[in-house]
Every structure is written in structure tokens, then in C-alpha cells.
Amino acid sequence: MENENSENLKMAFAPSCDSQTQGVAYLREKRLGLNLELKSTASTSMSVNNATPTTTTTVFSSRNTSIKRISIGFTNLSYNSKKSAWNKESKKILDNLNGTFKSGELTAIMGPSGAGKSTLLNIISGYSVFNVTGDITINDKPRDIKTFLPQSAYITQDTDLHPLLSVAEAMNFSANLKIGPKMNPAQKKQRVRDILEAIGLYKHRHTRSGNLSGGQRKRLSIALELVSNPPVLILDEPTSGLDSSTSNQCISLLKKLALEGRTIICTIHQPSALAFGMFDFLYTIAEGHCIYSGSTQLVVPFLSEMGLCCPESYNPADYLMEIATHDYGYQNDRLIARMKNGCNTSYRSKGADDLAALMVVEKHMQSGLITPVQSPKLITQLSAEVPRLSQIKEVSTSTIWEGKASGTPKKPNLPNFDPGHLCRREMYASPFHKQLGILLMRTFLILWRDKSLTFTRITIHLIMALLIGFLYFGIGNDGANATNNFKYIFYIIMFTMYTAFALISVKLPLEFPIISREHFNRWYSLRAYYIALTLADFPIQLMCTFFIVVISYCLTGQPLEISRFLLFFLMVLLAGLVAQSVGLVVGASLNVTVSLIDITIFFLRFEFQTIINLINLSSHSTVQSLDPFSFRPG
């Protein structure tokens, strides 16, 4: 049996690789692929001997999907924030950081609050590009942001989702936008199903996002980005607000994704010892500097070397944070110097550590400490011919890479992944017209579900039509009321503009976190979003305009000529659409509070005049005499 296992391993490592780490990553990928053989009959053709080390069949979609290997490096990375436009004094938030986040590893970025973790993620993901100095590389070549962005997904701390869409609907919209025409609908459906099953949300697929628990929302926000199978996943505090069991589930999911060859980077606060052990690589920041960069397994030995002995009962992550926050005196300078601000790579995991980490995960899964989010267990359901992890460890990777295992090539040479042709993709997976169509459907669906807003909008227009109609009742054919006719038209236009403007400039800032996440992650262009939003709202705007114009036109006794009526209707409708566009600009540039204040000031004159007129509802002549803004020709 042992011979058989060695033989399996030899065969598994037969494809050439150029480093021990890659060999271990390959072993992990191989193992995951083997697990998939058990999960899906569709993948049974994948054999131990035929798999290639450059691509990996994924747990979510075992149907010929490959994951590209992307390692992200950064040297002398600094970030200065300007305090304000007036105050030119700047603050150094990151100071000459160095490091590499490798593919196939689950990386944790830790540090005290305000240390610069989110800032680092923003820079690495390409979200922040200004005031940044230093070099960022992708597979050792300078990062081209346009080619990098389609390969990565950035999941921010706020899990803003459309509350009215169900899990399945949100996933389908994401798949249609992010995958585009490369897959047919059946394949997309299958991929969505694979992901939802793997992430433990399949049985909640009909639940609306607004009704999901915090942990489920986090998982859904990850799943939404996974549909395009990005090789790089960057997450800002994926476990914040989750209980320890859900946090462990979330991290074990990320671990699985990393095992498939992805580069997973996340910031984390106070992980449990169990969760901490699942990370392959730890990058710790304090006051903008790197105080530790290396394997989670080597934190304690590193601290011991520095004369800081972690008590046995202590969680190393907590101990490191206490050191970073000076609980044991000011140690950061020593740690930074030892780590050479991230340049020191001697604490990076060796192959044996990787295997040890895998064994820890397997052990915890078997003992039930980690609940797999996917029903078939990751490690334990292996068939007889597949070597078990406990058997694999018997042949250490160093033995293999040093050529001590017979038949294993000594100087393996893995073809390097060239970022130049990795990402020669379009910025968006779907063409513009498809984006528009999908966004239109999504917006219609949301509007249909949120009927209260539409209903309120129509009701307000009806009430105003009646009020203005009765205020200027029957003045249409009265030559003495020319001024009041002018005012009537003015009020109708102003009211229509006001509602259109207010609605969009308040609604947009509320949706802004969702739009910016989706747009940044290359779901759609802003042009497509704007046109879809305007088109989806058009029928409602048309209906509101129709009601207010028809009712007030009849009540005020305007001439019943079709051309006059149509011209007036068109004028009001166009004024509403223009106001909507201005509202979009205001809403995109300001937050809800400022937008509301702006709207109020902008339309104050109109509101003031309306109140005066309503007080003097009984007499047209009195209205004119009280009105300080009234139009007096001649």
C-alpha cells in the first residue's frame, strides 16, 4: 500500500515545477481535484496522471474551468493621505511596505485598528490609485491595472445587496453580467447551482437577500463575485459581525477557494485560534509598517526569537496584536527591523508547513470543529485508490524536490504564467446592449417589488393635480387670469421637476455602495447603469406626468385642443426628465443628507409660494396680492 502511495505521489509530481511551494500547491490542487471526482460524475474523467499543474478544476465548477495563477507583489509601497483640499499637510499611512501574496494561499492581513489594512487592500485591488508610491507586480511583472481588474474581485466590508432580489435571482443577474456570452444559459445555471451548493446557500436560493442572516449575506456577496471564477479574491473583513462558528465556516470556505489555486487576501480582526491556523500566510501591519510576514505556524517561533514568548494557552493572533498595541512595551521597531518591513521571507511557509496546515484543516473537519459549508466533505470522502493526506505526509515535499524520491525530476520547470496574456480580456464580460438589457430587467423587477414607492409617487401627483386644479379652477378661458395661467403652468412644471429630482438624488446615494462595488468589479459600465435606470423609470414618470397634466388641464378649463395639450404634456415630461438627470448628477456627487438640503434650498421658492397660495385658496386675486414673487407684466 505504501509503495502504491509513493507511486501515486511520484506520478502526481511528475509534471515539472520550479519550486517547492509550487509543488505543494500542485499537491493541494491535485487533492482537491481528486475530491471532485467523488463529488461529480461529470469529473470522473480527470485522472491523477493527466492533470496539468497550470490549471485546476475547481470545486464550484468541475466542468473544465481553469484558474489562473496570480501572485501579487509590492515593493516600497507607501500611501500618503491629504488631510483636506485646503490643508496640504499629508499623513503617511503606509510606509515602504514590501511583500508577496501568492496564488494557492489564504493570506490574512492583520493589525490594530487604523494600522492601514483596508488602505493596503484598496491599493492592491486597484481601488485606490492616487497618492500611492512604490511598485506593484503581478507574477513579477509590473501591474497593468486594466488587465488586472477583470481578474480580481474586491469584496468590501459592507455587504450591500439588493434586498428585494432572491439569492438565485441575484446570482443569475451576476452570472449573466459577469460571464457574458462565453457560457450558454444551461452552463451558467449549473455554475450558479455549483456555487450555491458549495457555499451552503442552495436551500436558501428563494430567500430574498434582505431576509438573509449576516453570515449568509457575507457568503452571498462572495458567491456573487465567484461566478466569474476570479483568480484573485480580496476581502475586507469577511468575518466582521459573524459569530465564531460562522466565521470559521467563512474562513474554511476561503481556504477551499485558495486550495484551488486562487490568491485569497483578506483583512481580519481577532481570529479564533482555529481560524488563525487555517491561514497560510500572515501579513501584520502596525502604524503603516510590516511587523510580521510569514506563515501562521511560524509566528510563535518568530516572537520567541525576538524574546517575546507566547504563553501556551494564548492565541498567537491575540498575542501578536497585544505586542502591536504596545501592551509589552514598544516592540514594533525591533519587529519591523527584523522583518525588513516585509522583505524578510525566511518565515514564509515551507512545503512541510503547508501540508501540516492542510492536516490541521482535515483534522478539524473530521472532528466537526469546522462545519464544511458543502455537504460532501472536502477531505474525508476519498476513494481507496486516492492517497489520503495522512499517507501523503509520509513523503515530504523536500524529499521529492531534492530528487530523493525515485523517478522525480530534480530541477522541475513550471511554465511561468505571463500576466501579459493572462488578462487580455474586455473590461466587461457582456457587451453593452446585454448589460443594458440585464440591468433593465433587474431594475424593473426591483421597481415591481417595491410598489410602495411607485404607488406613493403616483398618489402624490394625483393629489397635487387636484389641488392645483381646484386652486386655478376654470381660469383657462378667462383673459383676466393670464398671470394665473402662467403660474399654473409654472407650478405643474416645478412640481414634476421637484419630484423627479428629489427621488433620484435621494435614491442614488443609497444605492451607491452597490453600484460602486458592481462597477468596480466589472459587472457593467456606468453608462449602461444610467440608461437602464432612466429607461426603467420612464413608464412611471410618463404615468405621473399624464395624471398631473390631464387632471389639472381639465379642472383649470384649458382649451381642449389636442395640439396644445400635447405640447404642454411634452414640455412637462421633458422638464421631468431633465430634472431626473440633474438629480443623478447631484445624487452621484453628494450624500443623502446634503442632497436633501440641496433639494430643499433649490425648490424653497416654489414651496414657499405654494404654501401662500394654499392659504389663499379661496381667492385668485388675493393670491396675486400676497404673492411676493408674482409676475406683473408692464
Ligand SMILES: Nc1ncnc2c1ncn2[C@@H]1O[C@H](COP(=O)(O)OP(=O)(O)OP(=O)(O)O)[C@@H](O)[C@H]1O
Ligand atoms: N483618505 C484618508 N484621509 C485621511 N486619513 C485616512 C484616509 N484613509 C485612511 N486614513 C487613515 O489611515 C489610517 C488607516 O486606515 P485604514 O482604514 O486602512 O485602517 P484599518 O487598519 O483598516 O483599520 P480598521 O481595522 O479599524 O478598519 C487611519 O488612521 C485612517 O484614519
